Amino acid sequence: MANSAPTLQFNAIAHPAPVPGETRVEALRNPGFGTLFTDHMVTVDYTEGRGWHDATIGPRQPIPLDPAAAVLHYAQEIFEGMKAYRGPDGGLTLFRPEENAARFNRSAARMAMPELPEDLFLSAVRELIAADRDWFPEVEGGSLYLRPFMFASEAFLGVRPAREYKFVVIASPAGNYFKSGAPAVSIWVSRDYARAAPGGTGAAKCGGNYAASLVPQAEAIERGHDQVVFLDAAEHKWIEELGGMNLFFVMEDGSVVTPPLTGTILPGITRDSLITLLKDEGLRLREEKYSIDQWREDANSGRLVECFACGTAAVITAVGKVAGHDGEFTIGSGAAGQLTQKLRRTLTGIQRGEIADPHGWVTRLD
Known part of the structure; x- marks a missing residue:
């Protein structure tokens, strides 16, 4: 059609x-x-x-x-x-x-x-x-x-x-998407607002989804953070995505977790590309639910060593600190980790024609 x-x-x-x-x-x-x-x-x-x-x-x-x-x-x-x-x-x-x-x-x-x-x-x-x-x-x-x-x-x-x-x-x-230019961003956990609900328009790239994120995003900025992260609308416990970016979690055993596409999360093209690159690296990628409580526990125990957000505008950005009404925690050293930096170099290198494009992703215009 x-x-x-x-x-x-x-x-x-x-x-x-x-x-x-x-x-x-x-x-x-x-x-x-x-x-x-x-x-x-x-x-x-x-x-x-x-x-x-x-x-x-x-x-x-x-x-x-x-x-x-x-x-x-x-x-x-x-x-x-x-x-x-x-x-x-x-x-x-x-x-x-x-x-x-x-x-x-x-x-x-x-x-x-x-x-x-x-x-x-x-x-x-x-x-x-x-x-x-x-x-x-x-x-x-x-x-x-x-x-x-x-x-x-x-x-x-x-x-x-x-x-x-x-x-x-x-x-x-x-130029740069984040004005701070920081090597890692700080994000605020929204407990009072949801970005999308089951059966809604979360998987569509429509303006209404972004309008709904503006109040919690403003709340995050007022509290000194760069972005807001949304939880699921039903249980308010499962990580979904930021206001305009998908999330990945890197564990100490080398595995990587990202929330699954269940209809409430935008299927990012950068997200899909990174899944392919992670598999190219031989890493175990799990698309599964990941809760805010588990996020905090894994960060505090050291099991979670890196976290990054991704999207067309920001490409790949490390998440260094997470805060909410119930406190805050730091991921790893609070800066971009080795895998985050490597993935960013690889992806931007492919996009800009600086390294080989094994998957045929780049379309030349002239």
Whole structure:
């Protein structure tokens, strides 16, 4: 179904006033994360009975939206997060973009939205990168963060799936995700809030999941921590994920544990890649439930030697300290462990074309 529609031709609209080169270069010296945007964007429209149409690459600009647009009332909206990397030879690459396209369609199905042909998704990303490749930041660890998203644009107030949608891709030059730049992050355990419930939208990448995390995330920051970790909604004991990242736990016997995908956790592409890399290392990977009490006990006894979070934006980040209403504990030395550092070097090396890509994950753009 996702690949049934023919590939659309993109109509290119010239930008009347792109950002001047000197201004762009200065902005790219310290791009931060998610606050600086490139000149262009891609848009594609969907109408029931007509399908996907009017694919355009043009100036990044406000999107006209009727006040009755369904997204504003019933939150039919999904998105993806992915990055373009620059290799040693200066060429740009994508990391497993077909997985982003597939997850986008799984999210669409859960939110009663039309699937987007995967070749159209990938073509849209390529068009935007080609238009804005000069926006790639040269800072250490820099990348071009890509945000494909889709929302219900039909104007109506009835409770039903919309009949009109808009697919958009924008890009943002990116530096470090965590502002602190710390070698390990500190996280706060949320006891009062849940990110997702069984039967809900936890496995879909939709905005509502992130909106629900903002209050507990603010609570974590107010208490001096970088991120919040959520427990399951039913028993409030099992570790699920951070506000936007999956978790892994490294034991002293060399085994690694990560919470299983049961419908309440987003199936991260970085998570899936790390599972493969761990198996490449010959390590025993267990996808099984892991409780907050066991986490504390294992950290205090020394059985747990490392913990790390992973996602597209932050890649791999060590978790050094965990705190909650019932106290806090430190994992290992409180800094990034050997396996965490090795996995980060391997994964980023593959993404940036610095080491071999044995699994064919990297897509070269030029």
